[in-house]
Amino acid sequence: MKSIGIFGGTFDPIHYGHLRTGFELLQALDLSEVRFMPSGEPPHRNKPRASAEQRLAMVQLATESQEGFTVDAREQQRTGPSYSVDTLRELRLENPDDSLCLIVGMDAFLGLPKWHQQRELLRLAHIIVAHRPGWKAPVDGPLGELLARHGSSSMQALSETTCDRIYIHEVTQLEISSTDIRELVAAGRDPRFLMPDSVRALIQTTGCYRGVE
Ligand code: ATP
Numbered sequence: 001m002k003s004i005g006i007f008g009g010t011f012d013p014i015h016y017g018h019l020r021t022g023f024e025l026l027q028a029l030d031l032s033e034v035r036f037m038p039s040g041e042p043p044h045r046n047k048p049r050a051s052a053e054q055r056l057a058m059v060q061l062a063t064e065s066q067e068g069f070t071v072d073a074r075e076q077q078r079t080g081p082s083y084s085v086d087t088l089r090e091l092r093l094e095n096p097d098d099s100l101c102l103i104v105g106m107d108a109f110l111g112l113p114k115w116h117q118q119r120e121l122l123r124l125a126h127i128i129v130a131h132r133p134g135w136k137a138p139v140d141g142p143l144g145e146l147l148a149r150h151g152s153s154s155m156q157a158l159s160e161t162t163c164d165r166i167y168i169h170e171v172t173q174l175e176i177s178s179t180d181i182r183e184l185v186a187a188g189r190d191p192r193f194l195m196p197d198s199v200r201a202l203i204q205t206t207g208c209y210r211g212v213e
Pocket of ligand 1: 008009010011012016017018021103104105106107108130131174175176177178179180
């Protein structure tokens with residue numbers, strides 16, 4: 001069975017925090033690919049600053065040299081809000097016998113109870129939670145209960161079944177955020193070494209984060 005990592009995000013812009021996380025999971029969990037999926041219209045947050053095309057272009061530039069990294073723009077091609085559950089339903093139809101592993105940071109995982117049709121997610125895929133600095137796994141409340149029922153301490157479960165498990169994996173903590181990068185660029189400073197140079201160059205030529213946040 002193949003295990004496919006699905007890494008969704010606004011990627012406004014993509015940075016080394018995302019890339020290192022994807023790379024460590026690709027290697028550690030022996031994923032056949034990590035598929036980066038830039039969102040269209042994110043349902044839980046403000047409109048992105050960069051356009052969908054610019055965010056997609058940045059993701060393509062950032063991932064093109066890494067074998068196993070792929071890009072899937074389907075969420076941008078859909079009209080209306082992009083819900084993970086709709087994406088996972090499509091991917092499940094396309095890959096009926098594969099293990100699908102939705103990759104989320106701990107901050108995103110903590111927001112899971114608010115996701116559209118969140119109960120359906122684990123019937124379609126596993127969830128891999130990448131540990132981010134400063135965030136703790138919940139022990140009580142709805143997420144604590146979800147972890148008690150679906151949590152797995154072994155990564156092997158991800159390649160033995162096609163869906164249903166939640167696995168928390170520690171990744172190298174790089175405290176980089178897209179918000180900080182946008183603010184930095186808007187303040188006229190240089191985001192060098194926070195992202196690949198190709199992404200930085202695109203930010204400079206398009207001027208997509210110039211001006212007030
Ligand atoms: P913003 O600051 O605009 O909220 P972000 O940097 O958190 O953006 P997103 O595109 O919202 O980036 O994140 C996509 C996914 O990547 C989420 O699951 C998020 O938890 C995860 N992620 C974001 N930054 C990091 C990081 N530094 N290390 C590991 N995972 C991250």
